[in-house]
Amino acid sequence: MNKYLKEQVLRSSGANVLKCMRCGKCSATCPSYDEMEYHPHQFVYMVEKGDIETLMKSESIYKCLTCFACVDRCPRGVEPAKVVEAVRLAAERQQGGDRLVPTDIPELLDDELPQQAIVTAFRKYTK
């Protein structure tokens, strides 16, 4: 239980995890479900418990496509995608937490890859 981290995640996400009634519709609707170690409903539950560090270490935070299907479908307006985003931000804000550094980029470039994807990824994977 990390109180400080929990507060930070709750504040930056703006989500109220206490509204969750554990129906799992977020996970039911998630296109990245199989890629994820922890699923959207688990994010909500673990943030509520304050178990944030486990989530921050998990690859799951980078698997979320931010498609907002869970936000749209959640019957109670919990907004799980924002919770995932907030945990990812918490991870990236740590020292050396950037997922993508500029020097990685040349290697990733190929003719097929749209520039937009690089820009978006850079926005998403760095602090």
Next chain:
Amino acid sequence: MQEAMISKAKALLADGTVTRVIGWKRGEFVYDVTPAVFESAQELDEGFVYDDFTAANVSKYLIKESRKEGKILCFLKPCDTYSFNQLIKEHRIIRENVYIVGIPSDGKLDAEKIKSKGITGILSAQRDGDTVKVETLYGIETLPLADAMLEKCLSCKSKKHVIYDELIGEDGEVIDSDRFDMVEKLENMTAEERFEFWRSELSKCIRCNACRNVCPACSCEKCVFDNPQSGVENKAPADSFEENMFHIIRAFHVAGRCTDCGECSRVCPQNIPLHLLNRKFIKDINSLYGEYQAGEDTTSRSPLTNYDTEDCEPKIVHERGVE
């Protein structure tokens, strides 16, 4: 304008549309123009006046006049039509017995204001663009229009007639006025300053009841302040509190019904800015319960006989503004 009105009145009297006309006649001085009822073409020719000093709102007189035999013609300025409408809403005026001719108004002059500039012996006043030329016993004086116009006209809220049977001239529009500026200025003072301001103003009150008697909303059959049973009866001022009480209760009783016609301040012999009390209620109502203009129509519910389950709590007063 006066000629057009007289001929309109004569025509309506002649074809039997109306039997009487409520208009204005000259008093002792040129600027004493008071409401009067005319019953014939001759009377109209002799006494009917409509000029830049004709500011009185005749709506309130129609409570009694509309209950008399026969139809009466009235001339209403835009601001007067709001009062008229409000009185219809309150079932005070019998609409069928009144024929309304809407007349335009681009503001009226305030003799008191002119006199306060040291101009005396007024014989007539001519408006000329942004200035007013005042002919006096001692010669001609010119002063800026703003220094001669009634306070209520300077912050006019509407040039639109909300009710009429016919119009003389073009109808105007609702104006985006700055009438709440002074209220806001007071709100931004400290409580101490506000108290001092109001104490100095209200302590001037001599309880002549002019504000009450002219107010179209204060049309009670019997005012609570005249009623020995009400427990607050007081006809003469005994001390500062009773002025507070009188003016607060008066403002509260007309809240949601006051059309902001400004007559209270116009007639106050002590020049107390009474309209600032009414405007405070109007401003609060607008900001807390949505824009509402009393007299705009004859059907809507006034804000104090209405509610919304989501209304703000009274503690909003304690939380906002300057302490």
Next chain:
Amino acid sequence: MQVNDNKDFQPTIVAFCCNWCSYAGADLSGTNRLNYPTNVKIIRVPCSCRVNPMFILRAFQRGADGVIICGCHPGDCHYTSGNYYARRRMTLLFSMLDYLGIERDRTRVEWVSAAEGQKFAKTMNEFTEAVRKLGPNRRLEDLRCRKQ
């Protein structure tokens, strides 16, 4: 705002309580022996919408130092809508008193249900303390009515 340091000042406080919720709430705080100051005197009215602004001004005139109006919570009015009207009236009246420079902490509206004995006592304690700090009501008092 002036703060009164006189700890001995005993303000007179008039509480208008609606019969169905707040008066019962006051009774409950009695039943539960929850203390609040003797300064508070309760007047029973059928509904908060019965409270006429004249009563409040009258109280101040006669030397009350604070006036509090208690009613059912919005939506719970015994008469369905009374407290909604009271809410508008009191908001506007308090705003007007504030506009006239009367200390705003001398007036208050609180919704207290029949089950909220605790809240009633707490409210009265807080309100009395707030009024005590303000000191005697001088701005609205009628000097003829001042206590000897």
Next chain:
Amino acid sequence: MQRIGVFVCHCGTNIAATVDVKAVAEALSHEPGVVVSQDYQYMCSESGQNLVKDAIKEHKLTGIVICSCSPRMHENTFRKAAAAAGLNPYLVEIANVREQCSWIHKDIATATDKAVILGKAAVAKVHLNAPLTSMESPVVKRALVIGGGIAGIQTALDIAEAGFDVDIVEKQPTIGGKMAQIDKTFPTLDCAACILTPKMVEAAQNEKIHIHSFSEVTDVKGFVGNFTVTIKKKARYVDETKCTGCGLCTEKCPMKKVPNEFNMGLDNRTAIYIPFAQAVPKVATIDPNYCLMMKTGKCGVCSKMCSVGAIDYKQQDQLIEEKYGAIVVATGFNPIKLDKFDEFAYSHSPDVVTSLELERLMNAAGPNGGTLLRPSDKKHPHTIVFVQCVGSRCDDEKGKPYCSKICCMYTAKHAMLIREKYPDTEVYVFYIDVRTPGKNFDEFYRRAVEQYNVHYIKGMVGKVTPKSDGQLDVQASDLLANEQLHINADMVVLAAAIEPDKTARPLATMLTTQMDTNDFFTEAHPKLRPVESATAGIFLSGACQGPKDIPETVAQASAAAAKAIGLLCKNSITCNPCVAQSDELMCNGCSSCEKVCPYGAITYTDKEFRMPDRTTAIRRVASVNPAVCQGCGACTVACPSGAMDLKGFSNSQIMAEVDAICK
């Protein structure tokens, strides 16, 4: 000259321990008008009351003040005592020196001071008390039941049983409501029609019950014991008194493509129709939106076929006015519209149905004659997925915040019935929680799992996608296995939330009853008065008050009937005399009071007045109906002239109390 008696109660030590009762009695004896001031151990005891009664007689008292416990406790006791001694009961005032003084204060000196002030306030008030007499208002011995579903039918039957006339107003052409559409009922699995239709027939045959079918309430006036209700009998273009319900017209009607609302639009009916075989009244109705005769003026087949000449294309809506003593609201519920839940493909695929549609699909009188077939291709479904909580327990924007209560049980029922009849069909139920409080309810659900092998999966369905092969891809999460599932289903059944009928809101306004934010009627007390509304004489029956299953609805229906009967049994009701009163001489006729009156107790009349100048004038003045007024006092403050005052809590009385407290 007032002669007032003051009686200070010790309440054992409850008051006397912290308040010097003798000092209070002493202090109050000097108040103006007080002729006797006494204290006593227990004022409410018989000897205490006798003390009061004797003093009233001996001193010829004109008013009494009792310093005792809360008026909510013993006001009535002392009022009765005063009345017994010949003093008007409303000349009694209570100073609450126990709950609001002795019990909350510790210091004897200050508590005594406060008790004296409270006593003085009561004395000041009693000076101005006027004798009041309660009015008696007669009770019309007839009840109205709005809504003819199982709740309304049960209430009407019970009221009729007690010997009172009762009218049912039902907006559909037949009574029966939602229960008539249901196939089987939980937890007994008996058929709904088998238990409902006998009750419908009973209602039709009971001579005390009058059914206004295809009718609506359009106006309600009056008050408890004496309501005047306007009922609109909508034109059905068939003379009810002539039609025998033979059904020949419905067979011959050429317009056969009208969506059948009784079968949830799953099949068609004719333009002239009888909703279902056991309809009550069994009378045909013409749907003017589809009838060729009404639309084009060419057809008239039904008129030609009808041997009794019941068809009347020119029939008009008819307004009838009736008086009632009590009104029972039984407007029921509807499943919500699912347009906000596109993820379940309800609007894209005919194979996604609501539970109520499933009832019709499984019903012997339904579109498929009782064989469960997939709506799209009429094939036997092998996999059926049930989704729970669709629109229930949601954010306000998404759906309903409450639990619809009945879905868990009917889904278990559906699952069980399907597994029973078609053992080759796999049934999945996706649930968030299974809620089965109720007699034999959990056992029933367990049977679905244990005996019928229904697959209950904790988790929600996220998405339903129709596939090209005609099946539905159901994407869901299994929270316990922590995996995402994809199920190929033939049908998906959605347990749509239920909501109050749309007609309830305008009806509540007409009845001046309260509703909650979800448009369910609010009961007078959530625990102790569950079937009464806060408005006297209006009772609540069934799902209009909140989600309910059939047994609960019937129980509440009978309870509402009992309350209505209790009212109808009285010849008259006593009204609270503390009501508003208008001083006609001061009234402006401005309608401010009328606008704030929650009961519609204020009316205006034009009256002739002699004016001070000896002329007469006609003025519009308010008058209060004391039988309707409940005495809230909203009007008294709305009135600018102070013409409106409240008896028992008049302006002068309250101001006298204020003065006594502040001085």
